[in-house]
Amino acid sequence: MYRVWNFLNEYSLLLILGAVTALIWANIDYASYHHFVEFVIWDDAPIGHYHHGHRTLTLHYLVNDLLMALFFAIAAKEVWEAVILKNGSLRGKKAATPLFATAGGMFGPIGVYLGLALIMGSDTYNAVANGWAIPTATDIAFSYLVGRLVFGAGHPAVRFLLLLAIADDAAGLIILAIFYPSAELAPEWLLLSLITAIVVFVGFNWLPRFTDRGNQARPNSTWVRKNLNYFPYLIASCLSWYGFMRSGLHPALGLLPIVPTIPHADRAFGFFSEAESYLNDLLNVIEHALKRPVEVILFFFGLLNAGVQFSSMGDATWLVLAGLLVGKPIGIVLFGWIAAVPFKLGIPQGMRIIDLVVIGCVAAIGFTVSLFVAGVAFDAGPVQDAAKMGALLSFGAAIVSIIAGKLSSVQKQPL
Template identity: 65%
Template structure:
């Protein structure tokens, strides 16, 4: 049983199970599915969907959908943000220095290509005004599933797998910025962001910086030891809650609300890379928190799939094909073209060929998790949103496309022992 659970956990198949269950439920009994997803848990709540009455009075309603997408998914984006932070900020981080330039430029192509294909397609269909706001949906790359397919196509020891991970991390970072800037969740009130920044700064100063200052001249570090033993993660939990609430009140998607607190948490100065086995042995607070969150986040992804992937097959429409075209056509083209231009100047990792770039672009075309999320905020609930979500689900076709492209490009699989 342990091995079965480990397989499910490592490859995020709980998300697939949730999405498959949602698809089945929505097509067998659509009314009961919608009633479940939009079930009201708390009327006049301090958090939830904001409603403005006829007289101007405002109140919030906490629904199951809001609980999953806006509250619990903050844990998922927090873990993604942790990987981005380590890759960018720590010495030796994978997105620092010249070695990251080719993947970073390829990431730009992997976002620009889908946007161009999507918007051009919307114009050709004569539905630009209706569908244009979904331009960011096909820019997403699902790290977990792309990593899995990348290992299948290239082998665990191929340098293209690390290239793919660097690209996916950079894509995540850009995606978080896109969500925050282009998809506000209400009237913007940026003054609330001062509360978010203040909470993060207070947690860093009181539970991180101050104990270190008090420990100067004391090799046994008594102040830091006391904070670690008696306070642990609690100051950062409080700061995270304040930051999350501030994002909600600021009109920015609250699922991003934990991101400002991540740099405040004590962390190792070593960056092993996403999915690195050695990271499991790190005992700093940031990695410890991530270790404890991994299993709960898997269940969150199960609920996310259940709450978002339930679309009827009759929902297929223009947005479906635009999202598919953006992912399956625009992303491989963008990564191949800009990646090749960057490789001429900055080179590719040793053992990786230009012919591997189109294959890698097909692997990165699996949007799924983040594409579903962006579809839910790009369009209001209804036929267009369901159509766009169907396109995100169809992005799994990129796995077959990548395997076929790998064979045509004569990719030589490399095991980890060949590194």
């Protein structure tokens, strides 16, 4: 069974509410909206935007750079389990074709985005080139919802779409870390994150298990879990986040080194799996505890990032949309076909090659991560607003997906 409706209720509905509120507010009174977004919580703070020798903690920084780290930690948790655990969805031959398709879903949008920007002229290209990663994103929750509507919950294409979206999340995290630093790089600060991760893993995960080997009662591991619970990882997360902030890498990724250090289940049941909610390992317990806070965080993320005026549409808007609505389907179909046919890796039983076209259209819903990347790719101003509008309008891919499903005679398959 899948719990997508619960997931959407817990995450996406408040996100949409925040985004819609921001759009309305920005188009009624942009000045007051901008003042709200840049509200100064603490001037000359130990964390925040660095300007002229001191840091300023604004509401925007608090949400995008600090609190969104919890959102990316949950995404990293799903990717980590998919890769490392027994029966993880990105392990083995079953993941080969989706991984190829994911690569196509990255290169296709980049090629279309930058190619069209070049055609538009050097001035346009220079202005928008840094946003090449915006259309590579796939919003996993909304794409999954639309995939179920088009294919039916039991269609193998839905599972294929999930694998692709999880791999896309992993690639997106890597792109953010490598290509979008938040400040001048000071990589020596990453040692703080690395050392913290090693210490917390060895001291509170590996060592108790090592000393308990051969003893089924597991007294040391039980004592650590009962008396210390998540506190060592909370402290480690704070130190790791601070290390990322000082290193110049985007601090929203600061919890990623800590996620693999937390004790986890021996196997993964898959994203949206009902069984995940019954797992009592510390990693899943922490994820469950974070769901409500992240729900509120995503509301504020939508509120603080989606407030663009409709008049701000520009070249970046159409380039982002072209990358998503044209580049994604083309890349996914081309790379998916190469993997399935010439490389003979195959596709899931009950799925057709033409279904890759529909999957490509569904995966073109960028929204959350596209909106985030647009915010870090460009400085505040007309180009950033235009790119954000493209991310918001990518919801139109849902309509395109439904039409593509009808034209390709998709047969819905219930559970």
